[in-house]
Amino acid sequence: MSYLEYNLKTVPTGPSKLLYLNWPLVLLLVAVGCAGFVMLYSVAGGSLTPWAEPQIKRFAFGMGVMLVVAMVPIWFWRNMAGLAYGGSILLLLGVEFFGVTGMGAQRWIDLGFVRLQPSELTKITLVMMLAAYYDWLDIGKTSHPVWVAIPVLMILVPTFLVLKQPDLGTGLLLMMGGGVIMLLARVS
Numbered sequence: 001m002s003y004l005e006y007n008l009k010t011v012p013t014g015p016s017k018l019l020y021l022n023w024p025l026v027l028l029l030v031a032v033g034c035a036g037f038v039m040l041y042s043v044a045g046g047s048l049t050p051w052a053e054p055q056i057k058r059f060a061f062g063m064g065v066m067l068v069v070a071m072v073p074i075w076f077w078r079n080m081a082g083l084a085y086g087g088s089i090l091l092l093l094g095v096e097f098f099g100v101t102g103m104g105a106q107r108w109i110d111l112g113f114v115r116l117q118p119s120e121l122t123k124i125t126l127v128m129m130l131a132a133y134y135d136w137l138d139i140g141k142t143s144h145p146v147w148v149a150i151p152v153l154m155i156l157v158p159t160f161l162v163l164k165q166p167d168l169g170t171g172l173l174l175m176m177g178g179g180v181i182m183l184l185a186r187v188s
């Protein structure tokens with residue numbers, strides 16, 4: 001039985017989940033965002049239009065997405081981790097064939113209305129996949145070489161694809177993020 005299944009009875013559901021959000025963190029995010037809006041307003045000479053207004057709209061959209069994601073049950077994210085990880089790998093492969101070059105690197109997929117950078121999605125999906133893997137894995141097997149090789153491959157595949165773009169910074173973040181998850185899983 002995984003840790004999530006063991007603790008599923010204590011997880012809040014429905015609108016009561018709003019009470020369990022980390023409200024100090026949400027307020028900190030809003031405060032930092034407001035400081036940024038004030039800076040953009042000041043740089044524009046006391047006008048919202050060139051920079052502050054679009055940034056406020058993006059911030060509001062992001063906060064809405066954050067609240068929607070927070071309301072989705074955790075078991076859904078665990079069950080979707082494999083699909084999300086596989087999709088991000090396919091998107092990274094798609095960059096190799098259909099990618100758009102910008103600033104000397106081929107990192108984006110042009111969807112018409114937005115340029116998608118799959119390596120940014122991969123940062124999230126890699127952590128989700130490793131967390132789901134270690135939730136599934138028996139705690140006694142976390143340091144066995146066979147069970148260590150699987151997450152190492154999960155980390156190295158997207159890292160290699162990102163380094164081919166070339167994007168050293170994101171490649172290093174993928175390696176470090178995967179290493180931190182393995183460290184938290186108590187792999188020795």
